[in-house]
Amino acid sequence: MRELYDIIRDKDRVLLENIPEAALSDTLGRRRGTAQALVYPLSTEEVSAVMRFAWKNRIPVTPRGAGTNLVGSTVPDGGIILDLSRMNRILEVDLETFTATAEPGVLLQDFQAKVESMGLFYPPDPGEKASTLGGNIATNAGGMRAVKYGVTRDYVRGLTVVLANGDVVEMGSKNVKDASGLDLKQLIVGSEGTLAVITRCLLRLVGRPEYSLTALVPFASLHEGIRSVPAILQAGLHPTAVEFVERSVVVLGERFTGLSYPCPEAEAYLLLTFDGRREDIEDRVERARELVLRHGALDVVALRDPVRATEIWRVRGCLVKAVEAISEQEPVDIVVPIDKISDFVAFVHQVEKENNIRMVAFGHAGDGNVHLCVMRGERSEEDWNRDLGACMERIYGEAFRLGGVTSGEHGIGLSKRLYYLSHTSDVKLAVQRCVKDALDERHILNDHKSYLA
Numbered sequence: 001m002r003e004l005y006d007i008i009r010d011k012d013r014v015l016l017e018n019i020p021e022a023a024l025s026d027t028l029g030r031r032r033g034t035a036q037a038l039v040y041p042l043s044t045e046e047v048s049a050v051m052r053f054a055w056k057n058r059i060p061v062t063p064r065g066a067g068t069n070l071v072g073s074t075v076p077d078g079g080i081i082l083d084l085s086r087m088n089r090i091l092e093v094d095l096e097t098f099t100a101t102a103e104p105g106v107l108l109q110d111f112q113a114k115v116e117s118m119g120l121f122y123p124p125d126p127g128e129k130a131s132t133l134g135g136n137i138a139t140n141a142g143g144m145r146a147v148k149y150g151v152t153r154d155y156v157r158g159l160t161v162v163l164a165n166g167d168v169v170e171m172g173s174k175n176v177k178d179a180s181g182l183d184l185k186q187l188i189v190g191s192e193g194t195l196a197v198i199t200r201c202l203l204r205l206v207g208r209p210e211y212s213l214t215a216l217v218p219f220a221s222l223h224e225g226i227r228s229v230p231a232i233l234q235a236g237l238h239p240t241a242v243e244f245v246e247r248s249v250v251v252l253g254e255r256f257t258g259l260s261y262p263c264p265e266a267e268a269y270l271l272l273t274f275d276g277r278r279e280d281i282e283d284r285v286e287r288a289r290e291l292v293l294r295h296g297a298l299d300v301v302a303l304r305d306p307v308r309a310t311e312i313w314r315v316r317g318c319l320v321k322a323v324e325a326i327s328e329q330e331p332v333d334i335v336v337p338i339d340k341i342s343d344f345v346a347f348v349h350q351v352e353k354e355n356n357i358r359m360v361a362f363g364h365a366g367d368g369n370v371h372l373c374v375m376r377g378e379r380s381e382e383d384w385n386r387d388l389g390a391c392m393e394r395i396y397g398e399a400f401r402l403g404g405v406t407s408g409e410h411g412i413g414l415s416k417r418l419y420y421l422s423h424t425s426d427v428k429l430a431v432q433r434c435v436k437d438a439l440d441e442r443h444i445l446n447d448h449k450s451y452l453a
Contacts (some may be wrong), residue, residue, distance in 0.1 A: 006079075007049045009153075013040040013086075015084035015098040019350065026069040027128075028331075033076040035062070040086045044160055044168055044199040045343040047082065051197065052166030053128060053411045054080055060444050065132030069139070070331050071413030071450055073192045075284055082197060083136055091200075097174045098205045104134025104198045118227040121208040122226055123149035128408060129315065131221055134198045140190035142409035144241040144273075147233075147366030149206075150190065152408070159185045163195075164316030164440035172202060187435060190223040192411050193446040195439045212240065214309050215285055217292050218266030222246055225268045228295035228344040229365045232272070233338075237284045242366030243271040246314060249360045253315035254380035262301050262313065269296075270365060271316060304337050319362055330388055330415070333363070334396065336404035344370060345443055347398045357387050369408035392419060412450040419453070 004014045015038040024033050055059045060079030062384045067074055088105035093115055098117055100122070110128035113121050125143035126136060135141075137159070142151040160171030171185035173180065189195055219225035222244065229242055246268050250261050261269065272288060274281045289300040303309035323329045336344045345361045353358045363371040372393060376384050396406065396419040405414060406420045421429065432451040436443070444453070 001080075004037055004039060004050065005054060007053060008039060008041065009048055014038075015044070017196070019081070022067060023064070023083065024076060025067075026072055026074045026413075027067055028070060031072045031075045033062070034078050035081045036079060037077040038083060044162060047084075047162045047197050047199050048166045048168055050080065050082060051162050051164060051273060054184055054444055055165045055442060058442055058444060060447060061197075062446055063134075063197050065135040065138075066107065066130055068128045068131040068135065069413065070410045071407075071415045071438050073139070073263065073411055073413035073446070075414060076178045076300075078329060078447060079444070085132065087199065088132075093118055093120070093205075093371055094174070095120070097225050099174050100203050100205055101132055102201050104132060104137075104201060106201075107131070108133060108136060111197065115205055115401055116208055119208050120205040120270055122155065122156055122203065122205055124152045127151075127320075133201050133203070136233045137189055137198055137201060138191065139409065139411040140363070142369060144243060145178050146273075146364065146366060147242050148238055148277040155185065155204045156185055156189055156201065157158065157204050159188055159198055160200035161188055161196035161198055163334070164445045167176070168199075169196070173211065174202065181257075187247065190411070192413060192450050193290055194436060194452060195450060200444045211278040211281055212273060212275040213281050214241075214271060214273045214286060214303045214305060214312065215288065216312055217270040218261075218263035218274060218298045218301075219264065219268050219270070219296060220298060222268035222345060223246075223342040224296040225270050226339075226365060227272070228297070229290050229341075231291055231295060233366065235287065237274070237288055237291075238276075238426070239270065239272050239273045239288075239366065241273040242364070243316060243362070244269070244320070245269050245362040246345075246360070246364040249319055250315060252326070252360065253319050253323040256318055256325055257311075259311045259315050261312065263299055266298055266429070271312070317361075319360070320373060323360060323375060326375075327358075328384075329378040330374040330376075331410070332374060332392070333408050334370050334372070334399045334404055335408040336368050336370060336402045338365065340364075340402040340404070341365060341368060341370060344399060344402055348372060348395060351391055351394050352423045355391050357391055359391075364408075367408070369402070383435070414449060417450060424451075 019038045020021035063082045064074040085105040087103040090102045092101040125145045126141040136152045358375040400423045411418045
């Protein structure tokens, strides 16, 4: 590994010993891998040189950014950790083509602040704002605004990537339309570092909305709340976000923050956000009010006070941390058809009772992405592993039965791999592995993750 010093002359950017513990895991820190080197490249050329070295010597490489991954995709399996966090420059914001070019280590929150200061808007909005653009692309991150704006995939115009053998490939361009051969960049989006290393991102921007307004809608049951979602989407109201959360989960967030939701008698809430022109939004909120009241809403609380709106969203945003404050938990993001959310959550609570394992549910009602926190409680390590596995097998099985998929935005990584492989056809897996073999026949890039054997 000392040959890496010949590739990167700055010795502070190559660690061959005393590799930080955080670099050997993901944000949960529960799975720990091994590595012989940690490298911080600053350019595409350096990444290419490192990959050529790794390819020649058949050394495993694990790309990573901020390490906020939740499913073990950044846990190394020996070899080299390629940390791209120092490639963190915003290179260009092109006001004429509504695009921006950035390096993969740029934090989402910094990128969004930059483009918004220039009157533009980058809609993808996963919960972890300290994640990197490269990591968002590698997992096809979603977030609350997906119901209106789509996910990260929809905003990737182009990529510069380094293949496993060190070759550099430019994919996509600033052009809006492109039917010129295979769209290779879409293979990279969501591939979790298994196909190539992203070193530059060309991202699509849109105009910044003039105004945004959130309405909190309490219901007597989650079923009634979810039943209103298709009507909201069909009514031409174009909500930016449609979130659901059960009252039992809100209570955890209230205790954690010291804040409170109105209508504590409710069993569930929808959070509806609208953005656009102010006068148009007021009309859409009023139409939404009439619609949800017809579907059994107990009230509609328009959060026109920015401070109050921030408090409500703070409770929603801290739910995972609120759970972590009282118990270790396994974070799960499963997707089901939007009309099946309440059926799926009801099944989750059935499994919860039958297995005496607490699970809390919330998520994106507008796109069917259900987030679960499966809580360990006082279980021993042996009991936790046994009970968690048994519950997850049933829950993923039910999601597939309802027409769902394994993950909406976290990816597969290591923690979901068993369930993904067991519920995916052999033909589909074979096709994915053929793509892997074509781009990385030596399987040095993030192998044994996601779809890989």
